[in-house]
Amino acid sequence: MTGLLKLTWVEIKIFLREPLGVIGSVVVPLFVFFAVSGASAPAPASEQLRQPGIDPAFAPALSAMMLALGAVTSLVAIVSIYREGGILKRLRATPLQPLTILSSHVIVKLLFTFVTVILMVLAGKRFFPPTIKVAAWSFVAALMLTTFCILAIGFLIASVVPTARFAQPLATLILYPMLALSGLFFPIDLLPVQVQSVARVLPLAAAVSFLRGAWTGDPWTAHRGDLVVLAVTLGVCTALSAKVFRWE
Numbered sequence: 295m296t297g298l299l300k301l302t303w304v305e306i307k308i309f310l311r312e313p314l315g316v317i318g319s320v321v322v323p324l325f326v327f328f329a330v331s332g333a334s335a336p337a338p339a340s341e342q343l344r345q346p347g348i349d350p351a352f353a354p355a356l357s358a359m360m361l362a363l364g365a366v367t368s369l370v371a372i373v374s375i376y377r378e379g380g381i382l383k384r385l386r387a388t389p390l391q392p393l394t395i396l397s398s399h400v401i402v403k404l405l406f407t408f409v410t411v412i413l414m415v416l417a418g419k420r421f422f423p424p425t426i427k428v429a430a431w432s433f434v435a436a437l438m439l440t441t442f443c444i445l446a447i448g449f450l451i452a453s454v455v456p457t458a459r460f461a462q463p464l465a466t467l468i469l470y471p472m473l474a475l476s477g478l479f480f481p482i483d484l485l486p487v488q489v490q491s492v493a494r495v496l497p498l499a500a501a502v503s504f505l506r507g508a509w510t511g512d513p514w515t516a517h518r519g520d521l522v523v524l525a526v527t528l529g530v531c532t533a534l535s536a537k538v539f540r541w542e
Contacts, residue, residue: 297390301398309402319364320410327357327414351506354414354433355478358505359498361410362441363473365403366448367465372399373452374461383542392541400445407441408434429511436508440501443524446531447497453539472498497527 310316376382385395415430451468455461475485475493482493493499500523507517514521 298394298398298401301390301394302401305398305402306405309406319361319368319406320413323357323361323364323410324414326360327353351509352478354509355502355505357414358411358433358437358440359473359476359478359502361407362437362444362501363469365407365441366444366451366469367462369399369403369445369448370452370455370461370465371458373449374455374458377452377540377542378458380542386541396449400442403445404438404441408438411437429508432511432514433505433508436505436514440504440524443528444497444501446528446535449535449539450531453535469498472496475499476502478502495523497523500524500527 373382376385382395386392411434415434447469448465451465452461455464475482475489475496476498477493482490482499485493500520504517504520504524507520508514
């Protein structure tokens, strides 16, 4: 446990030394949240969110997905850079267990995800009208669980990507088409019938549905299917990563 805490603290300091990583993990999701919801202008935002055509869960769901995907792409890049630079090989030669080394990266991503979503929820409580009920802590917990499951996809990508130069482009090529089919920007029912069946079992579609429901106060039991898809994603990607992960 001491080794995990020390390594996690080192990874936090390394992450904070890279301004672009902090901007992408904290600033960009918050900016998207304010821009989409109109929270920078409190009165107009209140009027917009009262209109029946506006989905009050769109802004937080979009920001949350950007936050989760940012954590995944960052994880892929860091693991790939560490492997290419021989850092993973040297870490593995230490008394630290492989699980400890990899867990520290997950903890760092979850920590910054938690900080950012708390800031987002606090901003939402300040600017959203009182008539809009938000299940804040349910949403925070849902995002943490969602991010944890989606990070498994990142580890699988990082396990097979050849070099650090291709890490983030490959992650983007895999994740963002899934986001386009997730139902976040338009209903899945509008897709061709053949595509609908694929879209409904994508992990990002389950994540979007789960996060939207959590924001509006749905009980988690109402999203059993989404939770099953996320759990299967976590299990399958973790098992595959364990088989194909390369330390050097």
